[in-house]
Amino acid sequence: MGISGWGVDEQQKILSLRCSIFYVSDGTGITAQTLGHSLLTQFDRQFIKGGRVLPFVDDVAKAVQTRTEINRSAEHDGVRPIVFSTMVNEALKAIVRESNALFLDLFGTFIGALEAELHQTAGRVRGLAHSASDYDRYMSRIDAVDFALQHDDGVTADGYGRADLILLGVSRVGKTPTCLYLAMQHGLHAANYPLSVEEIQAQRLPSVLRPHRRKLFGLTIQPERLSQLRYIRKPGSVYASAGQVRNELTGAESLMQVESIPYLDTTVHSIEEIAATVLQRCSLSIESFS
Amino acid sequence: MGISGWGVDEQQKILSLRCSIFYVSDGTGITAQTLGHSLLTQFDRQFIKGGRVLPFVDDVAKAVQTRTEINRSAEHDGVRPIVFSTMVNEALKAIVRESNALFLDLFGTFIGALEAELHQTAGRVRGLAHSASDYDRYMSRIDAVDFALQHDDGVTADGYGRADLILLGVSRVGKTPTCLYLAMQHGLHAANYPLSVEEIQAQRLPSVLRPHRRKLFGLTIQPERLSQLRYIRKPGSVYASAGQVRNELTGAESLMQVESIPYLDTTVHSIEEIAATVLQRCSLSIESFS
Numbered sequence: 001m002g003i004s005g006w007g008v009d010e011q012q013k014i015l016s017l018r019c020s021i022f023y024v025s026d027g028t029g030i031t032a033q034t035l036g037h038s039l040l041t042q043f044d045r046q047f048i049k050g051g052r053v054l055p056f057v058d059d060v061a062k063a064v065q066t067r068t069e070i071n072r073s074a075e076h077d078g079v080r081p082i083v084f085s086t087m088v089n090e091a092l093k094a095i096v097r098e099s100n101a102l103f104l105d106l107f108g109t110f111i112g113a114l115e116a117e118l119h120q121t122a123g124r125v126r127g128l129a130h131s132a133s134d135y136d137r138y139m140s141r142i143d144a145v146d147f148a149l150q151h152d153d154g155v156t157a158d159g160y161g162r163a164d165l166i167l168l169g170v171s172r173v174g175k176t177p178t179c180l181y182l183a184m185q186h187g188l189h190a191a192n193y194p195l196s197v198e199e200i201q202a203q204r205l206p207s208v209l210r211p212h213r214r215k216l217f218g219l220t221i222q223p224e225r226l227s228q229l230r231y232i233r234k235p236g237s238v239y240a241s242a243g244q245v246r247n248e249l250t251g252a253e254s255l256m257q258v259e260s261i262p263y264l265d266t267t268v269h270s271i272e273e274i275a276a277t278v279l280q281r282c283s284l285s286i287e288s289f290s
Numbered sequence: 291m292g293i294s295g296w297g298v299d300e301q302q303k304i305l306s307l308r309c310s311i312f313y314v315s316d317g318t319g320i321t322a323q324t325l326g327h328s329l330l331t332q333f334d335r336q337f338i339k340g341g342r343v344l345p346f347v348d349d350v351a352k353a354v355q356t357r358t359e360i361n362r363s364a365e366h367d368g369v370r371p372i373v374f375s376t377m378v379n380e381a382l383k384a385i386v387r388e389s390n391a392l393f394l395d396l397f398g399t400f401i402g403a404l405e406a407e408l409h410q411t412a413g414r415v416r417g418l419a420h421s422a423s424d425y426d427r428y429m430s431r432i433d434a435v436d437f438a439l440q441h442d443d444g445v446t447a448d449g450y451g452r453a454d455l456i457l458l459g460v461s462r463v464g465k466t467p468t469c470l471y472l473a474m475q476h477g478l479h480a481a482n483y484p485l486s487v488e489e490i491q492a493q494r495l496p497s498v499l500r501p502h503r504r505k506l507f508g509l510t511i512q513p514e515r516l517s518q519l520r521y522i523r524k525p526g527s528v529y530a531s532a533g534q535v536r537n538e539l540t541g542a543e544s545l546m547q548v549e550s551i552p553y554l555d556t557t558v559h560s561i562e563e564i565a566a567t568v569l570q571r572c573s574l575s576i577e578s579f580s
C-alpha cells in the first residue's frame with residue numbers, strides 16, 4: 001500500500017485531499033444543484049466534499065463574497081473546488097469565474113446554441129426558472145398540494161371527480177409522498193386510497209373507487225421492506241409482522257390484477273422514479289413549459 | 291404588418307412555426323427538464339411548443355422509438371425540435387442524437403472536464419441522480435414528509451425538539467407547502483405553527499414556541515394577496531375580508547419584530563425561493579452531496 005515517492009505524512013495528506021463543490025446562482029440554485037448533483041453521482045465520492053449552495057448572488061458585493069469563499073475553500077482544501085454555475089448576469093459571472101476553481105457554466109454553455117436555433121437573443125434575466133413569475137403555475141401548485149392533503153389516506157372521496165389520478169395500495173407503501181411530489185412538482189391533483197384488510201379480503205374494488213377506475217394506479221412493495229417501514233412506525237405490532245405484511249401484499253396485488261389496475265413495485269424506486277413511471281403509464285402530460 | 295416577399299398563406303405558416311421541446315433521459319428526466327426549462331425561460335415562448343418528457347430511455351428499442359417521435363415532430367411542426375438530453379449510455383445517446391433536432395447534451399458536455407479535474411473516469415451509470423440508490427437519503431425524506439404532516443398547522447408540539455425549523459405566520463401565508471418542500475427536497479424536519487388572532491392580539495410568542503426560539507422563521511404576505519388566497523378557500527367570509535387580513539398581518543409582523551424573529555414576505559416568491567431564503571437565513575445546511 002502507499003504511493004511511491006512520497007513520505008508517510010505526505011501520502012496521508014495526498015489521500016485526504018477532497019475538493020469542495022459550490023452551486024452558485026443568481027436565483028435559488030436549484031437548477032445548478034440538480035445538474036451538478038447528477039454529474040457528480042457518476043464519480044467516486046471519496047475525493048469530493050459536500051456541496052454548498054450559494055443562492056441569490058445577484059449583486060457585485062455578493063459575487064465578490066462568493067469568489068472569496070470559493071478561494072478560501074481552495075486554500076483550505078489544498079485542491080481547487082468545482083463550481084456549478086447557473087448565473088445569468090455576465091458581469092457578476094465574470095467576477096465568480098475569476099475564482100481559483102473549475103468553473104462549469106451550465107447556463108452560458110447552451111445559451112448560444114439556443115439563440116441561434118430560436119433566432120432570438122436570450123433575455124438574461126436572473127432566476128426565472130423557480131421564481132413566482134408564473135402566477136398561474138404557482139396557484140395551481142398550491143391548489144394541488146391542498147388537494148393532496150385533503151384527499152390523503154382516503155379521508156374523503158368528495159374530490160375524486162376532480163382528481164387527475166388516485167393511487168391505491170396498502171398502508172406505508174409510499175402513496176402520500178408520491179401524491180405530494182406529483183402535486184408540488186407537476187401541479188397534479190393526486191388522491192390516495194389505502195386498501196383495508198377487509199377490502200383486500202373481499203377481492204373487489206371498493207365501491208367508492210369504481211366510478212374512477214381509469215384514474216387508478218396501484219403501488220406495491222416487497223414484504224421485507226414493508227415490514228421494516230411499518231416497524232419504524234409501530235415496533236412489535238401485528239401490523240409490521242411478516243404474516244400480516246405478506247397477506248396484505250399478496251391480496252392487494254391479486255386484487256389489482258383481477259381489476260386490471262396497473263401497478264408498480266416501489267421497493268427499489270425513489271419518489272421521483274415512482275412519479276415519473278406513474279405519469280408515463282397513466283399517459284398524464286408532464287408539460288413543464290407551454 | 292407582414293413579412294415582405296411572402297404570400298399571405300405563407301406568412302401565416304411562417305408565423306405559426308413553433309418548435310417542440312423534448313427532455314430525454316435514461317432516468318426520470320428530472321435533471322434534463324430542470325435545466326432545459328431554466329434555459330427556455332430566457333426566450334420568448336411564442337415560438338416554442340410545450341415540452342415532453344421521455345424518461346427511462348434505457349434500451350435500443352426505446353432509443354429508436356424516441357428518435358422516431360422526435361423526427362415525427364420535426365416533420366409535423368415544419369421546424370426541428372430542441373432535445374435536452376441527460377442520457378449517459380453512449381450507444382443509446384448516439385441513436386437519439388441522429389434525430390433531426392438540435393441535440394443539447396447536458397451531461398456529456400461537462401463529464402470530460404470533471405473527469406480531468408477529478409482524475410477519474412465517470413461511471414456512466416444511468417439515472418443515479420433521482421434513483422433510490424441512496425437508501426439513507428430516501429428514508430430520511432420519507433421521515434421528513436411524515437414529520438411535516440404530523441406537525442402541520444400546529445396540531446402538536448410534541449416533535450418541536452426534533453424540528454430543524456418551525457415556520458410561523460397567519461393562515462394561508464404559505465407555511466404548509468414550504469414545509470413539505472423542505473421535507474421532500476432537503477429531508478429537513480419542518481414544522482409549522484399558525485398564529486391565532488388571540489396570539490396576535492397578545493403580542494407575545496405562544497408559550498409552546500418559546501423553548502424553540504432559535505428555530506423560528508416567520509412568513510408574511512401582502513394583504514391583497516392574502517385576501518385573495520383566503521377568498522378561494524372561504525368566499526365571502528370575514529376571514530378573507532380586508533379588515534381582518536390587514537389586522538392579522540400588521541399584528542403578526544409587529545409580534546415577529548418585537549420577538550426578533552426573522553421573517554420573509556412571500557408575495558412575489560415561489561415555494562422554491564421561499565425555501566432557499568429560509569435555509570440561507572437560518573444557516574441550515576442544504577448539502578445535496580456528501
